[in-house]
Amino acid sequence: MVDLKDVNKTLKAFNDIVNTKKHNPFDKKGSLKVGVDLGTSSIVLAILDEENNPVYGSFEFAEVVRDGLVVNYIEAVQIVTRLVQEAEEVLGVELTEAATAVPPGTLGNDYKVVSNVLESAGLTVTTVVDEPSAAACLLNLDKGAVIDVGGGTTGISIIENFKAVETMDEPTGGTHMSLVLAGYHKVSVKEAELIKRDREQEKTTFMIIKPVVDKMADITKQFLSEYPVEPLFVVGGASYFDEFAAVFSKYLGKDVKRPDYPQFVTPIGIAIASKQ
Incomplete structure (x- = not known):
């Protein structure tokens, strides 16, 4: 069942982190959940703790994706690499894996390219989820x-x-x-x-x-x-x-x-x- 108050609390915490460019306390011995969203107008990096509390977040406006397709591969890799490196400096930990998402119905090479962007940025892709299902995850x-x-x-x-x-x-x-x-x-x-x-x-x-x-x-x-x-x-x-x-x-x-x-x-x- 959707608890919009709880969802909005998480979103506000994440937005505050993005704006301050700081991070919330987390257990460095625990595992972090990392997500990279390659959007049409921006690329967003989201990092949560094991209980899905926001730890760190950042984004950069970009025009590297059009209608769900990566149209500027090199710039996409550069931006993801930059966002990950900045996160590692702030958090003091190495990020080695992440999940990403594709529009529903994405198949073949278009599906693989999104994963390839993360892999070229030095990340192991743990999950590729379709975007509405990702939204449903947060909304419960x-x-x-x-x-x-x-x-x-x-x-x-x-x-x-x-x-x-x-x-x-x-x-x-x-x-x-x-x-x-x-x-x-x-x-x-x-x-x-x-x-x-x-x-x-x-x-x-x-x-x-x-x-x-x-x-x-x-x-x-x-x-x-x-x-x-x-x-x-x-x-x-x-x-x-x-x-x-x-x-x-x-x-x-x-x-x-x-x-x-x-x-x-x-x-x-x-x-x-x-x-x-």
Whole structure:
């Protein structure tokens, strides 16, 4: 059963670590759970203790993945290597293994490349989990749906027994929000990204990109019409706007919950899955 208060407590602790670039106390004799999330707009490193308490976390904005595919292998390896080395310096321990994740339905070489990135960064890959199942790990969601709004796509996954069993992935995500902002403000996409992330401009920005959110909600409604499940959770970096979940709730006619710091749900879930 999902305890959103407990989930949000974990997310806040992780976010605080990311912002302070410090670490929480941990037993150096115990084992750590490490997760690496290669996202469309950033790469996130999440490290937990044996009881799934956040120990350390960091991220770096990057454009090395597009629609779940690694499009800049060398830069991806360099960033993961850098994040791991920084973590080792802060924690005073060597990190030798980690888990990672792929979009559901990823097969063949595309599946292997994600693991290869970690291995080229000096890590042994313990687990490769699909992203919605990773989110379900943190949420402790045994049945329901995860709506993952990333940089490139909106993925809707039906969860049963903590695993994704049905999934739809639509190419509408945070990048499309940035394109709309770029057109509205007559600036570059990179400048639009900065506007999108500026919390002081959030209300105005949300009004501008709301048609994109409406489209995401409509896509979700159509898919879930065949799967009348609850509870419903929206995660992913592009869903961080305060009014985001309310738009989905209105479209779906059901309560859609969004954890705090939704951009960190999947990375922490990957770390949890690393030792399962």
